[in-house]
Amino acid sequence: MSLPRVAAVNEVRDSCRNCRLRELCLPDSLSLAEVSKLEEIVQRRKPIARGDYLFQSGHPFNAIYAVRTGSIKTSSLLANGDEHITGFHFPGEVIGLEAITSDRHACAAIAMETSSVCEIPFHALEVLGEKAPKLQQQLVRIMSRELVTEQGTAQLLTRRSAEQRLAAILLNFSERFVRRGLSGNRFRLPMSRLDLGNYLGLVPETMSRTFRRLEEQGLLDIAGKEINIADKSALTELAYGTAPEATPNACRRSG
Amino acid sequence: MSLPRVAAVNEVRDSCRNCRLRELCLPDSLSLAEVSKLEEIVQRRKPIARGDYLFQSGHPFNAIYAVRTGSIKTSSLLANGDEHITGFHFPGEVIGLEAITSDRHACAAIAMETSSVCEIPFHALEVLGEKAPKLQQQLVRIMSRELVTEQGTAQLLTRRSAEQRLAAILLNFSERFVRRGLSGNRFRLPMSRLDLGNYLGLVPETMSRTFRRLEEQGLLDIAGKEINIADKSALTELAYGTAPEATPNACRRSG
DNA sequence: GTAGGATGTTGACTTAAGTCACGTCTGCTC
DNA sequence: GAGCAGACGTGACTTAAGTCAACATCCTAC
Numbered sequence: 172m173s174l175p176r177v178a179a180v181n182e183v184r185d186s187c188r189n190c191r192l193r194e195l196c197l198p199d200s201l202s203l204a205e206v207s208k209l210e211e212i213v214q215r216r217k218p219i220a221r222g223d224y225l226f227q228s229g230h231p232f233n234a235i236y237a238v239r240t241g242s243i244k245t246s247s248l249l250a251n252g253d254e255h256i257t258g259f260h261f262p263g264e265v266i267g268l269e270a271i272t273s274d275r276h277a278c279a280a281i282a283m284e285t286s287s288v289c290e291i292p293f294h295a296l297e298v299l300g301e302k303a304p305k306l307q308q309q310l311v312r313i314m315s316r317e318l319v320t321e322q323g324t325a326q327l328l329t330r331r332s333a334e335q336r337l338a339a340i341l342l343n344f345s346e347r348f349v350r351r352g353l354s355g356n357r358f359r360l361p362m363s364r365l366d367l368g369n370y371l372g373l374v375p376e377t378m379s380r381t382f383r384r385l386e387e388q389g390l391l392d393i394a395g396k397e398i399n400i401a402d403k404s405a406l407t408e409l410a411y412g413t414a415p416e417a418t419p420n421a422c423r424r425s426g
Numbered sequence: 427m428s429l430p431r432v433a434a435v436n437e438v439r440d441s442c443r444n445c446r447l448r449e450l451c452l453p454d455s456l457s458l459a460e461v462s463k464l465e466e467i468v469q470r471r472k473p474i475a476r477g478d479y480l481f482q483s484g485h486p487f488n489a490i491y492a493v494r495t496g497s498i499k500t501s502s503l504l505a506n507g508d509e510h511i512t513g514f515h516f517p518g519e520v521i522g523l524e525a526i527t528s529d530r531h532a533c534a535a536i537a538m539e540t541s542s543v544c545e546i547p548f549h550a551l552e553v554l555g556e557k558a559p560k561l562q563q564q565l566v567r568i569m570s571r572e573l574v575t576e577q578g579t580a581q582l583l584t585r586r587s588a589e590q591r592l593a594a595i596l597l598n599f600s601e602r603f604v605r606r607g608l609s610g611n612r613f614r615l616p617m618s619r620l621d622l623g624n625y626l627g628l629v630p631e632t633m634s635r636t637f638r639r640l641e642e643q644g645l646l647d648i649a650g651k652e653i654n655i656a657d658k659s660a661l662t663e664l665a666y667g668t669a670p671e672a673t674p675n676a677c678r679r680s681g
Numbered sequence: 682g683t684a685g686g687a688t689g690t691t692g693a694c695t696t697a698a699g700t701c702a703c704g705t706c707t708g709c710t711c
Numbered sequence: 712g713a714g715c716a717g718a719c720g721t722g723a724c725t726t727a728a729g730t731c732a733a734c735a736t737c738c739t740a741c
Contacts, residue, residue: 247581251667255584257577269577271570277577301559307566308552314569315526321576322512322524322532326502328583329510329627330729333698363718372584377698379720395707395719412506585699588728619689632728634690650689650737 186210187289195263195350196237197309205303212295215239218287225266225280225288232270234292238262241286242361245278246369256370258324259283259362261347268314283361328372333381336371338390338410345400356403360396441465442544450518450605451492452564460558467550470494473542480521480535480543487525489547493517496541497616500533501624511625513579514538514617516602523569538616583627588636591626593645593665600655611658615651640664 187193187210188203197206214234218241219225225236228247243260257278260266270276271293300307327339349355360367368378385391390406392399400406442448442465443458452461469489473496474480480491483502491498498515512533515521525531526548555562582594604610615622623633640646645661647654655661 247577249581249667253667255581257580268570269573272567272574277574297559297563300562304552304556304559304562307555307559307562310566311562311569312527314566314573315523317573318524318569318576319527319532321573321580322502324580325512325576325583326504326510328580365718374699375719376700376721380698383720412504412508618687620687629729630689631691631730635728638690 187213190239192237192239192263192351196265196313199305199309199312201303201305201309205305208299208303209291209296209306212292212299214290214292216288216290218285219282221282221284223282225282226276228276228279230276232267232274232276232293234290235265235267235271235296236280236288236290237265239287239289242283243280243286243288244283244362244366245280247278254369256366258320259344259370262351264347265313265317268317283366333371333373333377334384335410336373337378337381337385338406340367340371341391341398341400342403342407342410345403356400358398360398442468445494447492447494447518447606451520451568454560454564454567456558456560456564460560463554463558464546464551464561467547467554469545469547471543471545473540474537476537476539478537480537481531483531483534485531487522487529487531487548489545490520490522490526490551491535491543491545492520494542494544497538498535498541498543499538499617499621500535502533509624511621513575514599514625517606519602520568520572523572538621588626588628588632589639590665591628592633592636592640593661595622595626596646596653596655597658597662597665600658611655613653615653 187197187206190196193206197209201209225243238260240262242262243266244256245258245260245266246254246256249255258266260280266280267276269278296306296310300310323343327336331339344358344360345355348358362370364378364382365375368375371378373381382391382393385406386393388405390400390402390409392401442452442461448461452464456464480498493515495517497517498521499511500513500515500521501509501511504510513521515535521535522531524533551561551565555565578598582591586594599613599615600610603613619633619637620630623630626633628636637646637648640661641648643660645655645657645664647656
């Protein structure tokens with residue numbers, strides 16, 4: 172099933188210090204010394220093929236992961252057997268933090284395309300944190316950011332129409348692509364409509380119709396998974412009500 | 427507007443060391459020395475009257491809070507002017523963590539009844555954490571727990587009927603009351619139906635009808651805000667599908 | 682103890698999204 | 712490059728929850 176490709180040599184050699192994603196997963200400036208201590212424990216794993224698990228729900232928790240390339244979805248199994256996708260994760264984002272509290276992964280992480288990650292063994296990180304408190308503090312900040320993201324997700328799902336949910340998630344992806352220096356207007360969705368619908372609480376038929384309606388309104392151009400945001404301010408207006416340039420996510424920035 | 431009552435003397439004298447809630451906000455066993463260091467920075471605030479703000483959205487972030495008595499709701503203002511309630515918080519639970527990342531509160535915290543909190547100045551906590559890494563590690567664990575809770579909330583709101591949402595939140599409250607040593611079957615909801623509906627993404631009319639339907643089905647007895655869970659296993663079955671004693675929240679415990 | 686607002690309830694009607702059924706497209710595998 | 716499975720799209724119909732409007736009840740302040 173898995174057919175890991177060989178990573179480009181320079182990709183493997185990349186260190187945290189000169190990682191292009193550094194400002195995403197380590198936004199505050201740690202000292203060089205602190206970053207290189209972190210580097211010593213970080214492991215670069217072989218790329219994961221599309222559909223493969225990075226970890227599974229219920230498995231023991233050993234490490235957190237920073238996405239380097241590709242994209243990862245996390246999903247959890249509901250008691251009735253349904254799967255629920257809890258998030259999509261792009262380069263520079265950290266996954267596995269929800270497992271710290273119980274020592275077991277609460278969700279499964281699955282690659283949506285060939286992806287690579289940095290593995291950060293958690294025990295080693297804690298030991299390191301005892302000597303380098305800034306590192307531990309940085310972890311707390313990253314977790315706080317995740318908390319804000321999750322609250323944003325909950326809001327996305329509360330009393331919003333299908334059009335609003337889709338508009339909001341596309342703008343959210345757009346923002347995250349911009350943060351990585353990519354185009355915020357033209358991008359490729361790495362997930363199926365089924366997965367996106369699952370995340371948004373919408374059935375695939377509704378997803379299809381909603382995409383079409385947004386296209387008919389001239390807000391998007393759609394060609395399969397390629398999305399072009401044709402009218403960003405109208406899309407924002409649709410997603411968040413009355414305030415086009417107000418906070419894209421009421422809980423995401425407020426100051 | 428606010429009319430703070432004088433706290434009972436022994437309530438004020440309570441320290442973290444012998445706090446009845448200790449195992450809730452500090453579940454791992456820190457050493458006595460560590461707990462007493464924490465005690466030195468914790469401040470006990472005057473009780474907050476019903477409807478008063480503990481902090482407001484957009485205000486500078488200075489401290490996190492542990493609820494001691496009463497109950498607190500957190501809410502954020504959406505761009506379109508609507509208010510969205512992001513959570514309900516009971517004694518032993520910690521609030522304000524989402525503000526660490528941005529140095530501003532992303533939500534407002536409002537007392538639902540006369541409540542008291544421990545205020546933990548965050549800067550002092552970080553400084554202390556540099557000397558007592560266990561404390562910092564405990565904070566990370568608490569935040570991880572919050573992350574799991576938030577993911578549970580998102581699941582609650584995704585593709586579940588009004589009956590399932592209400593059943594699930596009542597069971598969730600029940601669990602949290604049990605953790606505090608209270609009855610899990612008979613309790614008083616501190617929030618209005620309007621607030622509960624806001625949190626669940628349901629309109630007050632639907633809340634009212636849904637409560638009635640659950641009562642008609644013999645799952646609950648309702649007298650205003652007093653709730654009696656009459657048939658817990660049927661309620662669980664309703665909330666989570668097929669598995670009465672399986673995981674009450676797919677993402678909350680999985681091992 | 683009463684007035685008045687907030688909170689909660691009920692019924693009739695509307696509507697957005699789900700369901701079912703079917704057809705088409707796309708991208709793998711052999 | 713044929714064949715197949717999964718993903719995607721469309722239409723007809725159903726239904727759960729929202730909306731609107733009216734009324735009841737509970738608090739709180741005076």
